[in-house]
Amino acid sequence: MRNLQTVAPATSAQTPPMTISMSGLSKVYRGHIQALRNVDLTIEQGMFGLLGPNGAGKTTLMRILAGILRPTSGTLTIAGIDASRSSSDRNRTQIKRLLGYLPQELGMYPDLSAREFLDYIALLKGMDNKQQRQARVEQLLETVALSEVANRKLKTYSGGMKRRVGIAQALLNDPRLLIVDEPTAGLDPEERIRFRNLLSELGGNRIVLLSTHIVEDVAQTCQRLAVLANGQVRFQGTLGELVAAAQGKVWLLTLPAGGRPLGDGNGELSVIATQHLGAQVQYRVVSEREPQAPTRDGQVASIEPSLEDAYVYLMREQR
Amino acid sequence: MHVNQLGILNQTSQPAAFGGAFRYEFMMQLRRPALWIGALLLCPFLFNHFNAFYLPPNGPPTVEQSVTQWMSFNALFYPIIAGLLIADRYARDRKTRTEELFHTMPTTVGTRLFGKYLGSVLATLVPLFLVYMVGVALILANWHTIGVLPMALALFAALMLPAVLFVGAFSIACPTFMWTVLYQVLFVCYWFWGNFLNPKIGIPTLNGTLLTPSGVHISRSFFPLGVPSYRGFSFAPEPLTNGFASLGLLLGCALIALFAAWGIVRWQRDQA
Numbered sequence: 001m002r003n004l005q006t007v008a009p010a011t012s013a014q015t016p017p018m019t020i021s022m023s024g025l026s027k028v029y030r031g032h033i034q035a036l037r038n039v040d041l042t043i044e045q046g047m048f049g050l051l052g053p054n055g056a057g058k059t060t061l062m063r064i065l066a067g068i069l070r071p072t073s074g075t076l077t078i079a080g081i082d083a084s085r086s087s088s089d090r091n092r093t094q095i096k097r098l099l100g101y102l103p104q105e106l107g108m109y110p111d112l113s114a115r116e117f118l119d120y121i122a123l124l125k126g127m128d129n130k131q132q133r134q135a136r137v138e139q140l141l142e143t144v145a146l147s148e149v150a151n152r153k154l155k156t157y158s159g160g161m162k163r164r165v166g167i168a169q170a171l172l173n174d175p176r177l178l179i180v181d182e183p184t185a186g187l188d189p190e191e192r193i194r195f196r197n198l199l200s201e202l203g204g205n206r207i208v209l210l211s212t213h214i215v216e217d218v219a220q221t222c223q224r225l226a227v228l229a230n231g232q233v234r235f236q237g238t239l240g241e242l243v244a245a246a247q248g249k250v251w252l253l254t255l256p257a258g259g260r261p262l263g264d265g266n267g268e269l270s271v272i273a274t275q276h277l278g279a280q281v282q283y284r285v286v287s288e289r290e291p292q293a294p295t296r297d298g299q300v301a302s303i304e305p306s307l308e309d310a311y312v313y314l315m316r317e318q319r
Numbered sequence: 320m321h322v323n324q325l326g327i328l329n330q331t332s333q334p335a336a337f338g339g340a341f342r343y344e345f346m347m348q349l350r351r352p353a354l355w356i357g358a359l360l361l362c363p364f365l366f367n368h369f370n371a372f373y374l375p376p377n378g379p380p381t382v383e384q385s386v387t388q389w390m391s392f393n394a395l396f397y398p399i400i401a402g403l404l405i406a407d408r409y410a411r412d413r414k415t416r417t418e419e420l421f422h423t424m425p426t427t428v429g430t431r432l433f434g435k436y437l438g439s440v441l442a443t444l445v446p447l448f449l450v451y452m453v454g455v456a457l458i459l460a461n462w463h464t465i466g467v468l469p470m471a472l473a474l475f476a477a478l479m480l481p482a483v484l485f486v487g488a489f490s491i492a493c494p495t496f497m498w499t500v501l502y503q504v505l506f507v508c509y510w511f512w513g514n515f516l517n518p519k520i521g522i523p524t525l526n527g528t529l530l531t532p533s534g535v536h537i538s539r540s541f542f543p544l545g546v547p548s549y550r551g552f553s554f555a556p557e558p559l560t561n562g563f564a565s566l567g568l569l570l571g572c573a574l575i576a577l578f579a580a581w582g583i584v585r586w587q588r589d590q591a
């Protein structure tokens with residue numbers, strides 16, 4: 001193996017950039033559940049966020065990229081290798097060699113220790129040099145701050161610790177494509193921040209694909225993102241572009257206590273936050289047009305959209 | 320290792336993956352309390368009337384026969400426990416959801432399956448080996464000889480190993496496509512049908528055929544004792560070919576079961 005000494009950046013600077021491109025990609029599960037519809041997406045090196053509500057098809061897309069599922073139709077190329085429905089086992093194996101995958105629900109053997117589990121996965125990834133393998137395992141245990149407890153059985157680990165074992169196992173082969181599915185779900189705020197920071201350090205010469213239904217996760221880690229809903233790509237671009245689309249659509253309504261915001265008559269108004277300030281109440285709302293204050297003493301001001309506002313705006317726009 | 324221009328390893332070491340699956344499946348099976356409890360629960364039954372069955376003056380006339388009989392008795396019962404305890408090994412990968420992760424590895428399903436099979440079979444044999452050797456030690460001590468120790472070990476290798484390799488293969492293979500508990504019930508029924516049912520009753524049975532899993536033919540042809548029978552155990556010599564045929568059939572069936580499992584798991588993976 002090369003580059004066992006470093007966790008990031010992946011491999012050397014000379015290697016050509018890693019890209020994933022898909023067009024018209026669809027997946028229909030048995031029982032006619034269409035999880036992906038005509039997905040066109042290009043993913044370049046760096047951190048890439050896949051944002052969408054539960055059931056949007058994020059896991060399906062990631063499992064296709066990880067070679068667990070085959071797409072029903074459409075084309076998919078990973079690092080120049082064809083991964084469409086009819087791609088050969090050889091191609092799929094090639095892709096798996098450059099892959100690190102952290103599933104949404106990571107399976108582990110409860111009766112192994114973290115060190116043993118990582119060693120097992122390293123062997124299954126084909127790392128046959130014992131010294132290099134052990135050095136790599138120790139180094140990753142260090143990276144995810146589990147060296148101290150590495151001999152404890154996995155069944156005694158907390159959710160956050162298991163997630164860290166999960167990212168360590170994904171990194172064993174220094175993957176050029178790292179896929180992490182909802183890595184922060186179920187973590188407490190401290191662990192979530194820690195995990196995000198860890199992921200941010202992994203960018204560089206690889207693709208880190210992160211899925212989440214939490215806007216904040218993407219805001220903190222990714223430069224580029226795609227928003228998926230109902231199996232379709234609703235947006236792809238940079239964080240800035242997503243926010244720019246909601247420019248002039250976010251408002252702050254200040255009303256006397258007890259006041260309720262009115263829409264433009266079509267109910268096209270989403271309340272993002274409500275804040276009670278003594279005699280007044282403040283609503284942060286997303287609306288296509290300037291909302292009207294219900295009474296004279298109400299105030300309306302246009303404000304800068306946050307990423308969360310932009311996400312809400314996008315999702316309601318295309319409902 | 321060779322790395323191509325994309326930084327991808329050109330080769331993945333399948334032997335490393337096989338070794339990994341073997342080693343960790345061995346370890347995990349050996350750490351299972353159920354394995355040791357199972358072997359312990361069998362002990363009162365195996366050692367019941369031990370003196371009368373295996374030791375002088377009431378036991379068999381020779382130490383060779385004593386040891387052979389002790390092995391045969393073990394081989395008749397222990398594989399039931401082995402089959403039951405190996406049956407959950409593949410199903411467990413689905414229950415713990417490790418299978419999904421393993422499907423993203425560059426190593427093949429077959430490598431992992433065979434490693435898992437050999438590792439869990441050998442681990443399952445460990446407690447049994449200890450129980451068996453306790454019996455052997457008692458027999459040897461009473462006959463004041465250690466001359467038949469090699470024979471005792473050879474008996475284990477020729478009878479118990481093939482029997483557990485045989486049941487182990489089906490216990491790995493069948494739960495890939497059927498409910499583990501159902502398989503376990505069917506397996507126990509099969510064992511009694513194939514080993515205990517007297518062929519003379521008229522119901523077709525494997526008992527007495529070359530496929531008798533507990534290995535009567537292997538024992539009679541490789542370890543002939545010249546004594547027609549003793550308390551129901553018959554050790555009448557048989558031609559060597561019978562022993563090889565029986566061994567070949569048991570191991571051949573095991574291989575067929577494993578290859579079938581390989582195909583099934585690959586097919587299931589590609590259906591998703």
Ligand SMILES: Nc1ncnc2c1ncn2[C@@H]1O[C@H](COP(=O)(O)OP(=O)(O)O)[C@@H](O)[C@H]1O
Nearest residue numbers: 029030033035053054055056057058059060061
């Ligand atoms: N194995 C499966 N069989 C059938 N339908 C599935 C399967 N997995 C997911 N789905 C369905 O596909 C859709 C997308 O699911 P998923 O990809 O898990 O979304 P997400 O990860 O964004 O929550 C959902 O409607 C879900 O019920």
Ligand SMILES: [Mg+2]
Nearest residue numbers: 058059104182
């Ligand atoms: Mg999901």
